[in-house]
Amino acid sequence: MEPTTELADQAHLSERILEALQTEEATQLLREIRPPDLAEALSTIAPQDAAKILQHISLELAVSVIDEHAFANRSLVLGLLDLDLATALVDAMSPDERADLFSQLTSELAEVLRPRLSKEAAQNLSSLLRYHPESAGGIMTTEFVSIRDHVTVGDAIESIRAVANQKETIYYTYITESATGILLGIVSLRELLANHPLELVKDIMMTEPKTVYADTDQEEVARLLSRYDLLAIPVINARRQVVGIVTVDDVLDVLIEEQGEDLQKLGGMDAIENSYMQTSFFDLLKKRGGWLAILLFGEMLTATAMSHFEHDLSRAIVLSLFLPLIISSGGNSGSQATTLIIRALSVGEMALSDWWKVVRREFATGLALGLLLAVMGFVRVVLWHLAGFQDYGPFYYLIGATVGLSLIGVVLLGTMAGSMLPFALKRLKLDPASASAPLVATLVDVSGVVIYFMIASVVLRGSLL
């Protein structure tokens, strides 16, 4: 068998399954397929077809499939199943995925399904639905192993053995105080196995484990798991009782999801929830058109700004030739700076309080980069004139100087605006990643126009202007 490094071919898979269902050859194919693959395959076909397949396969497989985060349109498909099957599936799902699914259901379907759930599932659901979907509470599961503090290693292993098939992770066991349920420590299955069965768990457990609250942001949770190489982290309430755990597989999903969202925001659009191909044309249009329109409004200010310099322009048409070059350089340097700072803020490399350090650093960097581009710009103008490619008139060196000085100005402005906008957004409790490259570019464009013509009017006064 080849290493399975290929993730494509989902659509074909669905077609093959549908065909197989008709030709009664389904059994073999469905024995081989893994739930995540089937889940992704079902996401790419019509919900009606997906429902047909779900109704045809074993309940066990159907549960595994509906439990997959990758089954992007499962809420839609669920509505097409008959109600008994839908209830059975939702009842058997893992608590975290069930809550996730419910938050996407139409309110009609949710109201029909909820009273039909088992008591345990219903309770789990209402406690999980209280939390923000992007918080620790929103991605945690309530299935974890906890034991009291007087248990021996041997007993602990036995009780893990008994629930090995039910709990989402059995690799950590949480030790709680008998009377209060307060978290005392954590022991890994590794440590349990490495110790003598008659030892007390509380003597080998790790006290003061890393914990999060239910409202901790999911990115923060991801960072903690990554930093401390954990397979799960307990979510506690104000009394230090464990209300759930977040496992590393959910954190991987979070990271991959947030990565896409951050990229899309940086690219100047609202983040899309599904994959590109699964997002409808109109949804895509909405997520992109909104920002494009806002940015166009911003850019309209450049026209207003320029109209103030129309007279100068008419006397020195040559100035307009270098306008795109100058404002784009500002946008480019701003785009670099904003990316660097968004990243540093999002992984916790720097805090809000570091803004002044960043100002000083970016000022120096912006100045150096501006000087570099200024030299290039000046040389370009002068060289082209002297080489005879272009005739910039008798004051070509002044035009070169105007271009060079303006480049210093806009690059400096770009780095400063680009690096400070994420701080400003974070200060306002907004997502720093909204400081998109196009947004920074637009801000810088308007001021870039003003800088350019101001410098021109000083440098060229008495010659061209």
Added chain:
Amino acid sequence: MEPTTELADQAHLSERILEALQTEEATQLLREIRPPDLAEALSTIAPQDAAKILQHISLELAVSVIDEHAFANRSLVLGLLDLDLATALVDAMSPDERADLFSQLTSELAEVLRPRLSKEAAQNLSSLLRYHPESAGGIMTTEFVSIRDHVTVGDAIESIRAVANQKETIYYTYITESATGILLGIVSLRELLANHPLELVKDIMMTEPKTVYADTDQEEVARLLSRYDLLAIPVINARRQVVGIVTVDDVLDVLIEEQGEDLQKLGGMDAIENSYMQTSFFDLLKKRGGWLAILLFGEMLTATAMSHFEHDLSRAIVLSLFLPLIISSGGNSGSQATTLIIRALSVGEMALSDWWKVVRREFATGLALGLLLAVMGFVRVVLWHLAGFQDYGPFYYLIGATVGLSLIGVVLLGTMAGSMLPFALKRLKLDPASASAPLVATLVDVSGVVIYFMIASVVLRGSLL
């Protein structure tokens, strides 16, 4: 104890440790600190100080700290330790981190250290160093549990118990054929515990496990672990023998690292290796200045393009007012498209062969977005004129039409260029993420100038031009 959701304060921590070392109060502080925290703290202080601290703490803690991926400048610090300590640390490190460290050492230090290593460590090292650092081989560890196929569940648990403290993960056991060492299947510790001790492992193991080759890209490895909710994945050679495993904690590090790299490339710069604050001023300048200079060269073409329309411009200065607005809209729509496609390609949502589907979709989207902006642009020009904010002359509606039509053109061009550039780069075996927003914007700027003036010369012929 408060939930530990705060990752800052690293610098202060180091200062406190250094002070504590002097005042002989180190013991308590060092008993409480976790290796990842100490590692990050040491990264933020002078290497000399970090070396001093490492020399002062227990060998066990020092090993844990040097083993941390987050200890960014450990290769530097290692060179400042005395050679015996350095050897002891490197010898005791985990194989994957040791290889990572060696790839960053100066060749002098590597040559001194290598012959001093234990035979096992030296062998591990030379086999791991053969692989590309961003491949499965480059991030895998050679510490895993493997058993022969005739072993019982009880025996398997016993042999795991025996090595519980040494192997990087004991939660998966790899079952290999006795004669050939070929991978037959995988069993999780969970399944071992859930089954009767006298059962044969080969009867409960999962056959056909997901595997990767040593040269599989690390992002692909991350995707597989995330998709199949794995804690580790075996790396096999052409004969299906297991050469190592990649564990989920390394994959988390990979994802967080790649996320930053992708963002920075999209922002139009070379990815930096360390954190913003840890990157030297000149390094930062190099990573940013190179791309800014290249982009400026690109933008110089706009000046060349515009010089061909200087005559038109001199007759209709008003055209220059809308130039920034038009080219920026092209850049913005291109930035959106390139982000969407880079993301979809990088998570494997689409393959190279999907390019034609994307062309059709982006053409339709670009047209719709262009129409939206065209209406806004036309209304802006006409409204401002009629409201008396601005005098665009008797042919104001033709100017409005020029702006509107140009917006359709550049937005369409932006979406097409932005969506196709990542495909083109991937086709050329380059990183699609190099299709940065600024690069697309620059490409579109040049053609945007041409589109604008071409449309103007048609629409305004006989009136303004």
